[in-house]
Amino acid sequence: MDTKEKYVPGLAGVVAAETEISFLDTEQEKIIIRGHELIDLSQKNDYLDMVYLLLEGSLPDEAVRSDLKEKLMTHYDIPQNVLKVLDLLPENTHPMDALRTGLSALSGYDDDLENRSVEANKERAYRLLGKLPAITVNSYRLINGQKEAQPDQDLSYSANFLYMITGERPEPWQTEIFDRSLLLYSEHEMPNSTFTARVIASTNADLYGSLTGGVASLKGNLHGGANEAVMYMLNEVKSAAAFEELLMKKLSQKEKIMGFGHRVYMKKMDPRALVMKQSLKELCDKKGDRTLLEMCEAGEKVMREEKGLYPNLDYYAAPVYWMLGIPIGLYTPIFFSARTAGLSAHVIEQHQHNRLFRPRVNYIGNSY
Ligand SMILES: CC(=O)SCCNC(=O)CCNC(=O)[C@H](O)C(C)(C)COP(=O)(O)OP(=O)(O)OC[C@H]1O[C@@H](n2cnc3c(N)ncnc32)[C@H](O)[C@@H]1OP(=O)(O)O
Numbered sequence: 001m002d003t004k005e006k007y008v009p010g011l012a013g014v015v016a017a018e019t020e021i022s023f024l025d026t027e028q029e030k031i032i033i034r035g036h037e038l039i040d041l042s043q044k045n046d047y048l049d050m051v052y053l054l055l056e057g058s059l060p061d062e063a064v065r066s067d068l069k070e071k072l073m074t075h076y077d078i079p080q081n082v083l084k085v086l087d088l089l090p091e092n093t094h095p096m097d098a099l100r101t102g103l104s105a106l107s108g109y110d111d112d113l114e115n116r117s118v119e120a121n122k123e124r125a126y127r128l129l130g131k132l133p134a135i136t137v138n139s140y141r142l143i144n145g146q147k148e149a150q151p152d153q154d155l156s157y158s159a160n161f162l163y164m165i166t167g168e169r170p171e172p173w174q175t176e177i178f179d180r181s182l183l184l185y186s187e188h189e190m191p192n193s194t195f196t197a198r199v200i201a202s203t204n205a206d207l208y209g210s211l212t213g214g215v216a217s218l219k220g221n222l223h224g225g226a227n228e229a230v231m232y233m234l235n236e237v238k239s240a241a242a243f244e245e246l247l248m249k250k251l252s253q254k255e256k257i258m259g260f261g262h263r264v265y266m267k268k269m270d271p272r273a274l275v276m277k278q279s280l281k282e283l284c285d286k287k288g289d290r291t292l293l294e295m296c297e298a299g300e301k302v303m304r305e306e307k308g309l310y311p312n313l314d315y316y317a318a319p320v321y322w323m324l325g326i327p328i329g330l331y332t333p334i335f336f337s338a339r340t341a342g343l344s345a346h347v348i349e350q351h352q353h354n355r356l357f358r359p360r361v362n363y364i365g366n367s368y
């Protein structure tokens with residue numbers, strides 16, 4: 001008798017949760033975040049608005065936005081002992097592994113760790129969002145033998161983050177582009193890292209553990225790790241023609257091209273990538289050099305013609321970060337930092353309406 005249930009590899013198309021947080025509406029080609037369209041938000045709002053929307057369910061007014069900035073600022077510092085832990089890591093540690101370690105080490109500093117109430121989880125998420133720029137930047141700096149970067153309280157959240165990364169106070173247009181990238185990265189329904197965080201949270205595990213699992217998931221190059229992989233690939237050559245040739249060679253060797261394809265948007269461009277492509281144009285025009293844009297466009301054409309595949313957000317976020325002077329090793333940690341807002345909202349929701357994730361298998365082993 002065949003007792004097997006339908007097995008869906010990679011759980012493609014399987015509904016794993018009911019959520020009020022976000023939805024990829026592929027019919028209307030919209031990314032919905034708590035009833036708002038993400039692309040609209042990226043034109044009218046900033047990353048802190050998005051943080052508030054994700055955690056509180058509505059957009060902040062001017063006064064609330066300013067309170068939020070102040071609140072995050074009070075949490076900018078990270079414990080000296082966490083810095084010591086990061087300093088002990090060997091220099092060949094991947095920045096995502098260092099970030100994972102730093103994030104995980106913070107749990108011991110939470111006096112209210114066992115409190116899973118919505119309010120306690122939100123406060124925890126705000127504390128983490130305050131600390132994320134310092135953890136992200138300093139985990140990278142310490143493994144590279146550099147001195148700890150200090151925050152500048154006079155700057156906006158995103159300007160300070162960029163300042164800590166580059167060591168230079170950014171121009172307003174640079175902050176705007178960086179902030180937009182954080183907003184676009186902040187939430188995206190049920191990617192692997194969000195699923196991971198929710199699976200961990202479903203055991204009643206805390207926010208730190210759930211997010212630490214999220215970092216591990218996001219590091220993989222089929223997910224967030226693709227952004228750094230895109231930049232290494234672009235840096236292999238120097239012209240659009242050479243990039244086309246490189247991609248054709250990789251395709252002939254049956255390699256996957258990083259930054260293309262998506263489980264949900266296989267047959268069209270990720271709408272977030274379009275916004276980042278516009279930012280890349282702006283950056284190239286400011287510099288008076290369109291080479292990187294031309295290379296990316298050449299890559300788009302090859303992938304469309306050869307594979308019918310389109311860019312995802314990582315494909316255009318990578319060259320934007322390059323043009324902003326961000327070290328490649330920080331691309332995926334920045335993605336995680338931005339996604340902490342969305343992941344925290346999901347962990348809070350999971351704790352609120354929890355049922356343990358525990359699926360079954362179809363056994364294909366030795367007979368018994
Ligand atoms: C922000 C983000 O995390 S977005 C995702 C970032 N990841 C990447 O850019 C990595 C490159 N892309 C991929 O590996 C995939 O497109 C994924 C993982 C994103 C989606 O994967 P899935 O939905 O599982 O599709 P899957 O990997 O099965 O691909 C289906 C087919 O398209 C091909 N394909 C998919 N993406 C690519 C790619 N980037 N390059 C070349 N071929 C590809 C596969 O080889 C496969 O072909 P086949 O049917 O002939 O074997």
Ligand SMILES: O=C([O-])CC(=O)C(=O)O
Nearest residue numbers: 187188190191192263312
């Ligand atoms: O949705 C996904 O599977 C991956 C993705 O684009 C994201 O996490 O932003």
